[in-house]
Amino acid sequence: QKEVEQDPGPLSVPEGAIVSLNCTYSNSAFQYFMWYRQYSRKGPELLMYTYSSGNKEDGRFTAQVDKSSKYISLFIRDSQPSDSATYLCAMKPGRRALTFGSGTRLQVQP
Amino acid sequence: NAGVTQTPKFRILKIGQSMTLQCTQDMNHNYMYWYRQDPGMGLKLIYYSVGAGITDKGEVPNGYNVSRSTTEDFPLRLELAAPSQTSVYFCASSDYSVETQYFGPGTRLLVL
Numbered sequence: 347q348k349e350v351e352q353d354p355g356p357l358s359v360p361e362g363a364i365v366s367l368n369c370t371y372s373n374s375a376f377q378y379f380m381w382y383r384q385y386s387r388k389g390p391e392l393l394m395y396t397y398s399s400g401n402k403e404d405g406r407f408t409a410q411v412d413k414s415s416k417y418i419s420l421f422i423r424d425s426q427p428s429d430s431a432t433y434l435c436a437m438k439p440g441r442r443a444l445t446f447g448s449g450t451r452l453q454v455q456p
Numbered sequence: 457n458a459g460v461t462q463t464p465k466f467r468i469l470k471i472g473q474s475m476t477l478q479c480t481q482d483m484n485h486n487y488m489y490w491y492r493q494d495p496g497m498g499l500k501l502i503y504y505s506v507g508a509g510i511t512d513k514g515e516v517p518n519g520y521n522v523s524r525s526t527t528e529d530f531p532l533r534l535e536l537a538a539p540s541q542t543s544v545y546f547c548a549s550s551d552y553s554v555e556t557q558y559f560g561p562g563t564r565l566l567v568l
Contacts, residue, residue: 354496378555389460389546389559390499434498438554443514448498 349373352435352447361456365422369435369447372416376437376445379411381420384432384449393433394420425454458482460560462547468566469537477532477563479547487550488530489557490514490522492543499546505530537567 352369359365367381378397382390394409396402396418402409408421418437422429435447463478481488486507491499491514501514505524519541521533530549534541544564548557 350498352498380555387562389548389561390557391559392556395555436499436555443501443504444499444554444557446499448496 347372348448349445350435350437350447353450354448356451356453358453358455359425361425361427361454363425363454365420365425365429365452365454367420367422367433367435367450367452369418369437370416371418371437371445373437373439373445374413374416375439378438379409379418380436380444381407381409382434382436382446384434386431390434422452425452427454427456430454460547460549460558462545462560462563464563465561466564466566468568469534470568471537471539473537474533474535475537475565477534477545477547477565479530479532479560480528481530481547481549481558482528483549483551483558484527485549485551485558486527487552487554488524489548489550490520490530490532491546491548492516492541493546493562494543502532502545534565539567541565542567 381394384390399413410419432449434449436444489504490502503522547560550557
């Protein structure tokens with residue numbers, strides 16, 4: 347079993363839709379949770395970062411962590427074609443290395 | 457500010473050949489990382505470094521070597537290329553806030 351599971355998609359939605367992206371994990375030591383966005387043929391870039399359980403909002407993006415269920419989510423409101431990318435969840439315990447999910451490919455149709 | 461730069465962008469290698477993937481960052485970050493990304497498999501950590509002269513293995517180090525003689529540079533060496541090393545390689549750097557890693561544009565490597 348992988349430490350971090352993420353549905354690869356692709357997920358196709360119309361412009362303006364609310365998008366929900368999710369990851370589940372098995373390592374209860376994970377404390378830091380991140381979402382990276384990766385455009386085609388580019389390196390990933392950090393989108394959101396949360397520590398422990400709870401919600402964090404940044405513009406159209408909301409990150410949610412439920413440690414009791416070992417489940418994290420990223421919500422995108424009013425999705426735009428420019429949001430079309432692969433979204434990678436990442437997490438880590440107290441030490442240095444990040445563990446990445448395999449990524450979900452999102453396509454927002456105009 | 458160039459951020460993290462990687463060369464080459466693309467390379468084809470024959471089995472058994474060697475090559476070095478170059479990575480340079482201009483953000484004065486102490487931490488640097490090498491990942492490989494295979495289709496549908498996410499990013500896997502190959503090696504990382506917490507400062508000049510200090511390197512450590514990640515999840516998939518076999519077949520690779522690294523060195524860190526300066527803060528800016530973190531080259532990745534493939535000694536005997538194998539088809540299983542066909543992948544996209546990303547270099548990244550961060551300060552002590554490991555969560556915020558800055559990635560380079562990647563090197564696509566094909567081993568035939």
